Amino acid sequence: MEEYPRQLKKGPLAETVFEIRFTSSLPDDAVFGIIYQSLLAKISTQNKVINLPILQIPPEIRSRDPNFRYQQYYQIHNTGVYDLIIGVGPRAISFSNRSSDLVWEKYHDAISSLLNEILKPSIFIQIERTGLRYINVLDEPLFKSANLQLTLGANQIGKDSVTNIMTEVLEPDSYKITLQLKNNARISIQGQKSKIASMIDIDVTHDSIYTFTAFKNTYDEILVHSHLLAKQEFFDLLDKEYIKTFDPIFDEDK
Secondary structure (H helix, E strand, O other), X not given: OOOOOOEEOOOOEEEEEEEEEEEEOOOHHHHHHHHHHHHOOOOOOOOEEEEOHHHHOOHHHHHHOHHHOOOOOEEEEOOOOOOOEEEEOOOEEEEEEOOOOOOHHHHHHHXXXXXXXXXXXXXXXXXXXXXXXEXXXXXXXXXXXXXXXXXXXXXXXXXXXXXXXXXXXXXXXXXXXXXXXXXXXXXXXXXXXXXXXXXXXXXXXXXOOEEHHHHHHHHHHHHHHHHHHHHHHHHHHEOHHHHHHHOEEOHHHO
């Protein structure tokens, strides 16, 4: 098996998000309060709670429209040890990391610690899906350094083209990788001013129904395997010489 770097000191990672979609035994307007109270033992007392714009839509419309089913209603901007943005809706919760200093090991530990507080049978009936997403932004053309060749008829798509690609790869055991590539596109991340850049967006989803008990005993395995699939997809996509520019750290470098 090919060895991949453990960490990139100068990596292009802009955001990592782990999302869980679920059905709950609680009314929609009660889910956030119960989850928030469960988190107080772990998150900073200086956290900021933001009401998201979807709350301005009447509840009867939100409940009927399937486009709103897994939307977040609130965000907790935690300024404590985990430095995460926690999104909560009546059927979804997510953990977003936008800090380049929070490496995988610490991000994994943070999610595990928070889920140990949140996962209670009084909240969750079953888990419908998980998703682990990595958004990477490159300041140069992706096609210059990717193990990828595209042709349109007799013409090869060059590194200076403005190109967007999306593809899905089905993996065993109900895992799916959705890969979105943008080359020389106008990109805006986290509300910042848009710029011409390239993007590697990798979303590893696990679509399988779990009871509360089964998921509580299995979520760490799902999270770790999703990370492995995303990591393999990222490093297999890029040229090895280009990866060296990110100052990779391997296990033997510890």
